[in-house]
Amino acid sequence: MTAVLGETWVLARRELTHWRQQPAGVIVNWLFTVMIALMFGGLFGGAIGADYFDYLMPGMFALAMFFGVEATMTAVSTDAAKGVTDRFRSLPINSASVVLGRCLADLMNSAVGLAVLVGAAAALGWRWHEGPGRALTAFGLLLLLRFALLWVGIFLGLVVKGPESVTMVQILVWPVGFLSGVFVDPATMPSWLGTIAQWNPLSATAAASRELFGNPGLVPDHALLLAVLWPLLLTAVFLPLSVHRHRRLGS
Amino acid sequence: MAELAISADGVRKTYRGAQTPALDGFDLQVPRGTVCGLLGPNGAGKTTAVRILATLMRLDAGRALVAGHDVTTRAAQVRQRIGLVGQYTAVDEILSGRQNLVLFGRLNHLGKARAATRADALLERFGLAEAGGKPVAKYSGGMRRRLDLATSLIVSPEVLFVDEPTTGLDPQGRQEVWSALRELVAGGTTILLTTQYLEEADQLAGRIAMLWHGRVVSEGTPDELKAAIGDDWIDLAFADAEQACRALPAVALHADGEPRFEQHRISVPVRQRTRALIAISTALAAEGIEPVEVNLRRPTLDEVFLDLHRKQGDKQEVAA
Numbered sequence: 001m002t003a004v005l006g007e008t009w010v011l012a013r014r015e016l017t018h019w020r021q022q023p024a025g026v027i028v029n030w031l032f033t034v035m036i037a038l039m040f041g042g043l044f045g046g047a048i049g050a051d052y053f054d055y056l057m058p059g060m061f062a063l064a065m066f067f068g069v070e071a072t073m074t075a076v077s078t079d080a081a082k083g084v085t086d087r088f089r090s091l092p093i094n095s096a097s098v099v100l101g102r103c104l105a106d107l108m109n110s111a112v113g114l115a116v117l118v119g120a121a122a123a124l125g126w127r128w129h130e131g132p133g134r135a136l137t138a139f140g141l142l143l144l145l146r147f148a149l150l151w152v153g154i155f156l157g158l159v160v161k162g163p164e165s166v167t168m169v170q171i172l173v174w175p176v177g178f179l180s181g182v183f184v185d186p187a188t189m190p191s192w193l194g195t196i197a198q199w200n201p202l203s204a205t206a207a208a209s210r211e212l213f214g215n216p217g218l219v220p221d222h223a224l225l226l227a228v229l230w231p232l233l234l235t236a237v238f239l240p241l242s243v244h245r246h247r248r249l250g251s
Numbered sequence: 252m253a254e255l256a257i258s259a260d261g262v263r264k265t266y267r268g269a270q271t272p273a274l275d276g277f278d279l280q281v282p283r284g285t286v287c288g289l290l291g292p293n294g295a296g297k298t299t300a301v302r303i304l305a306t307l308m309r310l311d312a313g314r315a316l317v318a319g320h321d322v323t324t325r326a327a328q329v330r331q332r333i334g335l336v337g338q339y340t341a342v343d344e345i346l347s348g349r350q351n352l353v354l355f356g357r358l359n360h361l362g363k364a365r366a367a368t369r370a371d372a373l374l375e376r377f378g379l380a381e382a383g384g385k386p387v388a389k390y391s392g393g394m395r396r397r398l399d400l401a402t403s404l405i406v407s408p409e410v411l412f413v414d415e416p417t418t419g420l421d422p423q424g425r426q427e428v429w430s431a432l433r434e435l436v437a438g439g440t441t442i443l444l445t446t447q448y449l450e451e452a453d454q455l456a457g458r459i460a461m462l463w464h465g466r467v468v469s470e471g472t473p474d475e476l477k478a479a480i481g482d483d484w485i486d487l488a489f490a491d492a493e494q495a496c497r498a499l500p501a502v503a504l505h506a507d508g509e510p511r512f513e514q515h516r517i518s519v520p521v522r523q524r525t526r527a528l529i530a531i532s533t534a535l536a537a538e539g540i541e542p543v544e545v546n547l548r549r550p551t552l553d554e555v556f557l558d559l560h561r562k563q564g565d566k567q568e569v570a571a
Binding site for chain 1: 331333345386
């Protein structure tokens with residue numbers, strides 16, 4: 001067990017070294033969501049309503065977690081295509097360490113990204129109103145969503161043929177992001193689209209965060225419960241799938 | 252009997268959805284401390300064999316032992332004793348050469364200080380000391396391959412698998428990798444080297460096993476193999492098919508085997524190269540035929556394998 005922890009840390013550290021080697025790429029990634037928040041909050045806020053920025057930010061936090069799928073998938077498929085995954089597999093290490101190292105590194109990355117976005121939002125006037133305890137719970141839920149999406153990213157990274165296919169996912173994250181309660185209330189959408197958006201896991205986390213932060217927006221029933229259940233369900237589906245895919249590398 | 256570092260016995264592997272097996276009764280014995288060249292054309296099963304022996308892939312049938320341990324049932328023990336240099340450079344391109352070596356040292360359970368000293372020693376040994384701090388993305392092909400080799404030698408492995416080490420390298424990169432491998436060979440590491448080039452196997456390996464359609468069809472020292480490879484070939488091209496037709500009897504007369512005839516081209520195997528060349532030229536001159544092209548060459552690997560296959564088929568027929 002201690003061996004697994006040590007190996008996991010060594011592998012997660014590799015990602016941290018990547019940040020140091022290529023700081024520009026990582027920082028641009030963190031600032032990307034800030035830019036999106038500024039674009040929508042600043043450009044659309046005037047048309048939508050004065051408190052739109054407060055409504056938008058919890059959604060943006062959830063969207064930032066969702067963007068992580070792409071990062072995880074790129075890293076996993078690059079390692080597989082370059083043969084680095086094979087080299088790891090030929091080493092006397094536990095195969096769980098490789099996956100856990102990826103988890104730890106990507107969670108750290110997303111946590112920093114979230115902190116940057118929260119900092120930027122706070123600088124522009126966004127606040128939480130229900131106390132630090134509930135705010136921390138909201139951040140916990142956001143990272144829980146990111147944890148669940150890790151497995152989606154790992155699975156996709158192992159399924160696709162090389163990092164080139166990542167472009168497709170990069171395009172697909174947008175409709176999935178928009179078809180949710182991230183930017184606007186699904187109730188304002190055409191009814192069938194609204195229903196889909198309502199069921200989007202991003203909507204659950206966004207709505208629960210709004211409630212916990214005390215930000216405006218109609219919060220549907222059971223928002224908190226759904227924000228816990230959705231990530232658990234995603235994990236329950238994609239964790240075994242990822243493990244299965246990883247095993248199949250050898251068949 | 253010398254102790255075997257690698258022993259494969261009737262290994263079979265068919266990929267999901269494939270019509271023909273990638274390995275079809277693969278047998279190989281490599282004694283400890285020797286270098287075996289696994290020579291074969293593209294698609295012969297070389298990489299599949301290496302991946303199975305390095306525990307990256309499961310075999311369907313048969314048995315394989317590496318460093319005394321079964322690759323199927325004791326994969327973890329095998330992994331502690333092998334190094335793998337895959338067909339593509341498997342190093343982290345964002346990290347520097349040194350950071351790569353430290354990373355893989357740590358993953359081989361070396362302590363921090365030990366991993367660092369080992370990294371420096373290996374950089375020195377493979378002529379990468381100066382470039383050690385640069386990101387691998389800036390390395391040349393030959394440098395990457397050498398770093399790849401260094402990475403698999405962090406903990407001196409009992410058995411080293413090297414899969415097509417010079418494919419895609421320029422001549423200088425090839426020389427660099429060869430001299431690095433030669434040093435290892437001198438150090439007594441057991442190496443299984445796969446290659447498409449007879450010259451490469453000849454340069455580095457003490458014994459060569461020829462792989463064709465997932466099966467070892469011939470095995471021996473480079474000299475034995477070269478003898479078995481047989482004759483040189485003379486390729487002749489004529490202005491048109493009709494001229495070639497007229498030339499055929501004269502050419503066939505001086506050939507040491509069946510001529511191959513295709514439109515305006517004739518290829519014949521010859522044993523005594525210069526004598527045959529003179530004889531054929533003289534005969535053609537006497538007929539008043541002027542070939543547009545005359546070429547004397549060693550057989551291609553494909554011809555060697557086809558030839559081996561035919562001889563084997565003959566043997567089997569005789570046996571049956």
